[in-house]
Amino acid sequence: MFASRGLLRSSRRLVGGISSATRTYVNLSKPSTSVAVLELDRAPVNSLSKEMADAVSAAIKEAEGDDKVQALVLKSSNPKIFSAGLDITEMNNPEVERLEDFWRSIQDLFLTLYGSRLSTVAAIEGHSPAGGCLLAMSCDYRVMTEGENFKIGLNETKLGIAAPYWLKDLFVKTIGNREAELGLGLGKLYSPSEALSVNLIDEVVKNEDVLEVAMKEAETWAKIPPKGRVASKVMLRSEMMDELREKKELDVGWFRDFIMEEGTQKGIDAYLKSLGGKK
Numbered sequence: 484m485f486a487s488r489g490l491l492r493s494s495r496r497l498v499g500g501i502s503s504a505t506r507t508y509v510n511l512s513k514p515s516t517s518v519a520v521l522e523l524d525r526a527p528v529n530s531l532s533k534e535m536a537d538a539v540s541a542a543i544k545e546a547e548g549d550d551k552v553q554a555l556v557l558k559s560s561n562p563k564i565f566s567a568g569l570d571i572t573e574m575n576n577p578e579v580e581r582l583e584d585f586w587r588s589i590q591d592l593f594l595t596l597y598g599s600r601l602s603t604v605a606a607i608e609g610h611s612p613a614g615g616c617l618l619a620m621s622c623d624y625r626v627m628t629e630g631e632n633f634k635i636g637l638n639e640t641k642l643g644i645a646a647p648y649w650l651k652d653l654f655v656k657t658i659g660n661r662e663a664e665l666g667l668g669l670g671k672l673y674s675p676s677e678a679l680s681v682n683l684i685d686e687v688v689k690n691e692d693v694l695e696v697a698m699k700e701a702e703t704w705a706k707i708p709p710k711g712r713v714a715s716k717v718m719l720r721s722e723m724m725d726e727l728r729e730k731k732e733l734d735v736g737w738f739r740d741f742i743m744e745e746g747t748q749k750g751i752d753a754y755l756k757s758l759g760g761k762k
């Protein structure tokens with residue numbers, strides 16, 4: 484029960500050093516011996532397509548492959564948008580096989596980030612709705628830039644969809660049941676100060692300070708002896724992860740059936756057209 488699969492992941496398959504490795508959609512660098520930085524870099528809004536989700540998972544695993552690295556800062560190349568969440572076009576009139584593979588990649592990204600042996604700090608620069616909030620909540624610590632127009636939360640109901648059960652569970656774990664009922668039901672997006680008041684994030688900082696604060700926090704976590712730190716993380720997180728691993732294909736089926744419904748498609752289509760007013 485203690486050694487949840489994946490959490491104390493073996494690094495044998497992984498390359499060792501990280502030297503500003505740059506790949507499509509993400510940039511991975513190592514500004515200090517024990518802290519790596521993973522930058523989300525998929526214009527215009529860092530939405531999570533299947534390929535983007537796979538790239539983020541691969542970069543986390545690469546960082547874990549360096550035994551000296553103990554912490555990871557997750558940031559955005561866009562100072563106004565951390566991530567706009569799942570790429571909605573993946574769910575709009577999709578091919579069923581692609582849709583299922585897309586969802587497996589999202590599940591894997593969650594399991595990889597939430598279950599990482601690394602201490603993870605989200606430097607939330609700007610907007611972070613839905614899947615963006617999932618990324619942030621999967622980290623150990625969350626710093627968000629100030630600016631009351633920036634929003635974070637789970638707005639799925641506003642698109643006519645529902646968060647999967649494991650994202651709901653993560654939300655409840657993070658902000659408690661009552662606030663999650665309000666947040667999920669209303670599809671509420673919180674300003675940084677509101678998010679801080681419900682413990683959705685841990686700190687609000689000036690835009691220009693976000694990386695420095697996140698790096699400092701990551702260095703603090705990196706100094707904790709990893710054996711006890713990782714064991715504590717396993718104790719806190721393994722139950723949720725094990726449940727999803729057991730139900731993975733069931734969850735893929737729920738997602739597929741929900742998304743393929745005609746009513747869901749109508750809602751997604753209308754929402755997508757409203758975005759940017761251009762589609």
Ligand SMILES: CC/C=C\C/C=C\CCC/C=C/CC(=O)SCCNC(=O)CCNC(=O)[C@H](O)C(C)(C)COP(=O)(O)OP(=O)(O)OC[C@H]1O[C@@H](n2cnc3c(N)ncnc32)[C@H](O)[C@@H]1OP(=O)(O)O
Pocket residue numbers: 527528530564566567568569570571572610612613614615638639642644645646647737738741755758759760761762
């Ligand atoms: C019982 C249930 C059982 C099973 C159900 C299981 C699972 C279902 C759950 C699925 C989970 C979904 C989670 C999600 O993440 S859904 C995505 C939610 N995201 C959003 O609602 C964010 C939408 N975007 C925005 O609000 C704004 O773009 C943002 C505030 C981030 C930035 O605003 P800005 O004005 O700067 O940019 P825009 O002009 O709006 O956008 C620029 C272009 O980017 C496109 N765009 C934006 N967001 C997305 C996205 N998430 N996916 C794809 N494309 C996106 C936008 O359309 C613009 O494109 P162009 O018009 O320029 O082509």
